[in-house]
Amino acid sequence: MKAVETGNGVRVLKGGGLDPQRISFDSIPIIDLEPMFSGDAEAKARLAAELRKACTEVGFLYIKNHHVPKAVIDETFAVAESYFSLPDDVKMANHVSKSKNNRGYAAMLEENTDPTGRGDLHQSFDIALDVPADDPDVLAGKVLYGPNQWPEGQPAFRAALETYHREMLTLSGRLLHAFALALGLDETYFDGMVDKPLATLRVLHYPPQFGEIDDRQIGIGAHSDYECFTILAQKEGISALQVLNASGEWIAADPIPGCFVVNIGDQMARWTNDLFASTVHRAINRSGKERYSIPFFFGPNYDTVVEALPSCVDEDHPAKYEPVTSGDYVNGRFAATFAHYAEAQKREAGTA
Template sequence: MTVLNLPVVDFGPYLDPNSTAEQRQAVDQAIDKACRHLGVFILKNHGVPDELCNRMLDCIRRFIQLPDEEKRKCSVASKERGYVQSDLALVKGLRPPHENIAFYPPVNGFSNGLSPTVDPNSPDARLPTSPDALGMPDAWPSDEFRAQTEEYLEHMLQLKNRVHASIATSLGLGALSQKRFDDTIFASAFNGYRELTEAEVIDGGTNLPEHTDLGLLTFLSQDSDSTSLQVQDRDGKWYDVQPIPGAFVVNVGVMLNRWTAGQYHATVHRVIHRSKKPRISAAVFVDPFFDASIAPLSELTPAGKSCADQKAETFGKFSMDWYNSSEWPEY
């Protein structure tokens, strides 16, 4: 398969206090162009220490290498949390092609994030330890894993804020629209992929089926030098993505496509891992608050329409419908 040379954006000017306005503008233009084309680019010189990224990936690798019975202790009844692997693979006597442990902050602070099984008037209804619309709370493998993840996400928050600032500048957003960008949370999925056999690939097998991410942006870090990630172009053709050590793959999700009224392209992608070395990756998803509108940002609302004309639907409702639909990939 053809390797796709994704745009490589050097984010250094956003970290250098001595950079010029012209240098930052060049970064803004590069990100904006990539988001409008295939909605995906490589981000280097991003400011997140390589040593921290490697520690996070090592932490994930140690978890993935645990016996199944240990990993399954982190399985919870949730659409976005806990440990997941393919039961079908186990039935066939194979290691799962994809397994992950995912984390999502409590959403029961929003009225539309409350669990339908919980009394909204109960004093426990909004506690982080209570079930919410997504199900049971996060299940952490260990205190060390949680501390490592929280340290990693602290740095990712700084990067997310800078990338959002760049996008807001390119789109000419005002204060209210920028606040919608600020009012976001992190979800994360830490993944392990085994090698697919040639027979599985010929049979159309994938480690992770084709899909678009639901949120605004995804920041992906990976430890493998194999071309396992694949991106689909606008003509439906698939391309391998060659990873660059120390860089993030950043892609646009469905919500950013909607907020920009289709100006930014939600990336269609999948994973087919052929290398004998297992692939480990850390995906950080930027999602709106559960009560955020999915309508386009006011500056980008199509001509002849107003924000009031847009469907008054929240991200919470949209995401729950998404998880229950065929759009959500089954592992």
């Protein structure tokens, strides 16, 4: 059996091989988010119950009626495809190593999400909340805050990603309200913890893999996400995402028109004392086509202390994890995943 090291401990994978089990999409629930926009209390309560069931039993779900315009999603896919087709030297001008806060371009094999792997077969471009260099939090050395870097002569790329990021912040607020209700909390419980969130938008390009594949080098290795939750857009018709279920089997999470995929991250698992499952997943692009995806990683403010919520602990269920600030947790996971980020942190600390 293979084990995967995550920020919340080791997960054991039951089966080997690269093929997911193909079963009905009913196994990954579809949640209608419309009640979070309509304001109907009874409908919100029903949604909260469905969301709680999905998060405790699966950890992955689809959301529909999310109110993000299709045109915004389509434009972001279009500019991503155009950007990743640029020559390597043009993209490397904005390499993440030139950013103190992990923003910009990363080439093939530079990320290694699974510590047992040999590098991930994708290239990426990251932005996050755009915080000026003279902001007090940036000056205080909170390295996940800071300005984005952008490729020169690509105004459409910047405009599309900034628009998409704004849409995701709005959607994340609605979704976090739903999570609060699902946990038996006041709808606005988390609001004061996410007014300056660690919210990263990434566009990804996965080339197709053919023939015999080394499971140590796939599109993105088995991992769990670091933040509270991830909202993922996938291009229709291209299968790659696989989710590890409670039985240790890989389940396909193919695109569904009009839906985002949402998965629970490690910080939400810590908040809920593992009541909500932070689910291991991976991507293997054997579609024969280029694959593009757009994940948005949403987490609380840098200094927010992530510890078990009062509604998730009792005498029989003591807190499993030590409290940790959001910034310290994500910093540690980035250092474990990105070699360039770990080296930059060492240089900043004077230990390199």
